[in-house]
Amino acid sequence: MFPVTEPLRNYLKLHGREVKLPVSYKDLLRFTYSIPLKDKHDTDTHWETVLYDTPQLEFLREGLVHIYAILKTEGDLSFAKHLDVARIDFCGFGNSQPFRIRIVNKYNDNYDHYYIKIADASRIYGLELEHLLSPNRITYFTHMNTLVEEHIPGIPGDLFIKDYLEEAHTNKIRLAKEFVKFNERCFVRLLGDMRSYNFVIEITPDVEDYQYRIRCIDFDQQSYEGRKNLYLPQFFKENLALVELSLKHLNKDSITQYQTEERTMMAFRVASSRFRLMELLNIMSKDPIAPKEKIDLLKTELAAYFNNPAFLKCTSMGQVVKAQLKQTLRKNLVQVQKLARKSEE
Secondary structure, three states: OOOOOHHHHHHHHHOOOEOOOOOOHHHHOOOOEEEEEEOOOOOEEEEEEEEOOHHHHHHHHHHHHHHHHHHHHOOOHHHHHHEEEEEEEEOOOOOOOOEEEEEEEOOOOOEEEEEEEEOOHHHHHHHHHHHHHOOOOOOEEEEOOEEEEEOOOOEEHHHHHHHOOOOOOOOHHHHHHHHHHHHHHHHHHOEOOOOHHHEEEEEEEEOOEEEEEEEEOOOOOEOOOOOHHHHOHHHOHHHHHHHHHHHHHOOHHHHHHHHHHHHHHHHHHHHHOHHHHHHHHHHHHOOOOOOHHHHHHHHHHHHHHHOOHHHHHOOOHHHHHHHHHHHHHHHHHHHHHHHHHHHHO
């Protein structure tokens, strides 16, 4: 965990991410006892349903519904009477140790989730870079040492590989294409530890078939690890089935094409959010979000991989990310700028 520095806090305030919240992470820690939560197959989920004393629960119920309103309707409480807290779960497994809040509509029993976590600077940088550089928009808010995140829907990657990958209706070529693009997105912005249980797969019906989108759900390892390969999902054994799928259905030219497509789209996003992105990277460059030995290892490996000694001048992970974006998107940004100039002529 890395604390939120004053410059990062000011950035969050400026861009509407810092919002006064009625419930903090510490408030949720005051539970009385917990019950292990198992799935429909009676398998341990690593989550526990937590219970509170009545006064504490009443305080939490009102505040948690209010937070849901902040996430979904910019704080409009006119719908709050329809909502209630159905369950609060806690996960002690992993770095962020989140609480998962289930909000239910009392009239139709439809439910939704969101998460409350400790405000970790590394994770916040990951969320912001995802929002700015990926095809996905992210809704989250901070207040002091509390981080609130929306639920990202989708089938967990490990579950998809186990139960859906070999189904007849799965379009393996389109899935392989998306995995190549996802692999590229993670490497370009240096998001690490994207094992199958740290991302979800969205399935969207399309003309005569399905489209797929792989979305990160864990941003704890944003620019923290020292080894280059930890930023490439293709090297994790948990993702082997997707790697084999890609090698089976895609040739080298197709893989290069999809990598170029993804870098081009990222270049467009950099161009459209360049001032906000530069502001974020300048703050990140001065923020100690990784040990020196990991910074030195990563910049050395990237310098060797790209044959670019400019990486060796970096003294922080933020500077490494900035150098990585320049290295991987330079050609694509030139093309984007040419297109912009042509449109102005």
